[in-house]
Amino acid sequence: MKRNGKGDGFVRAGDLASLRDKVADIGPRESQGSHPPAIPTESNQQLSLWQNFLYNREEERDSLSNAVDLWDSVPRYSISKQAQSKNRLLERFLEKHTASFHNRGRTYTITITPARVPDLDGNERDFYPSATEELIEEALRKLSADQQAGYFDKTQYRSGVFFSLYALREELARNGHARSYQEVRLSLDILSGSIIEIATNDEKGEEGIIRSAYLPSVVRVTKNKLQDDPQAKWAVQFHPLVTTSIDKIQYRQFNYRRMMSHNTQLARWLHKQLVLKFTGADMLNTFEMRYSTIKRDSGLLDGYARERAAIDALETAFQDLKKADIVSNFERKDQTGPRRKILDVIFKVWPSFEFVREVKAANKRQGDSTRQLKR
DSSP states (O other), X not given: OEEOSSOOXXXXXXXXXXXXXXXXXXXXXXXXXXXXXXXXXXXXXXXXXXXXXXXXXXXXHTTEEEEETTGGGSOTTXXXXXXXXXXXXXXXXXXXXXXXXXXXXXXXXXXXEOXXXXXXXXXXXXXXXXXXHHHHHHHXXXXXXXXTTEEEETTTTEEEEEEEHHHHHHHHHHTTOOOOHHHHHHHHHHHHHOEEEEEEEOTTSOEXXXXXESSSEEEEOOHHHHHHOTXXXXXXXXXXXXXXXXXXXXXXXXXHHHHHTOSSHHHXXXXXXXXXXXXXXXXXXXXXXXXXXXXXHHOOSTTOSSHHHHHHHHHHHHHHHHHTTSEEEEEEEEEEOGGGOEEEEEEEEEEOHHHHHHHHHHHHHHHHHHHHHHO
């Protein structure tokens, strides 16, 4: 991706080798009962900064959430449910999934170990986290911005959110993604049971690896308790890269409601990348994104049998961004070879006035938060 114009980008999300010493090899943990385990509920500076947004009108706050620099660039939800069904052995088992992506000049390799959980029909199957799990993680992070819900524990180096299943389902429905109680339960099982390993090599050639469940712990109420009290609290712990982001102020506020309104995963991915990378957006600047780069880093275009179909899907996603007033316009330029074979496609985008306004607010909030943390 190439940015035209000013803007230094965003702070890189931590060093994996350093983070590994704090949280390496975290597997899923789950307990059942009427109450979550002891988690500090007192406010602290990092949590306050995570929950305090910059906005002009009170009604704007409800639309805001946080995008996490490295974690939200990991192609961790790229395997569709349809592809999983096709690739299961004996209709139950999936192999580990490995992929590579680039972020801010570094190459990363991910290995996803699927969760083996009871499906909606009661039979155990392997699942990779996919589109529904992505939506649920986004909703959980949104709920964590509530000053009565989120938590950050510096000593244990963990972060997460308290919530009721009712509140989570209401949040999903509010954004046009209604899910049943059983579907949400299944997705939480998938998120807490799937292990993702992220590896990279630093400038000295030393390998940094972090291995963790998407949600390292889920505390859930029993079915009987849920029937007695649908507002009973659950608690989840976020991935360590989210905790690092909260700790080091390596996140950006963005219009969560607008992102959740997009028709496709690909449009949501593009929106997040613009939020994280197009930090110098103004009405005079453009931003370029290549088809080849998007295919490599998102993992969302690998399922197309024909290259032209994948490119058309990408163009449709940009049209979605235009309809949602993220970009005011975009231009497609095909790079062709012999016999007019498409070698790559460059998409140049112009930001909308609303997106520029949101970026400037995010820049100011990030700068103010960083200064407050250093005091």
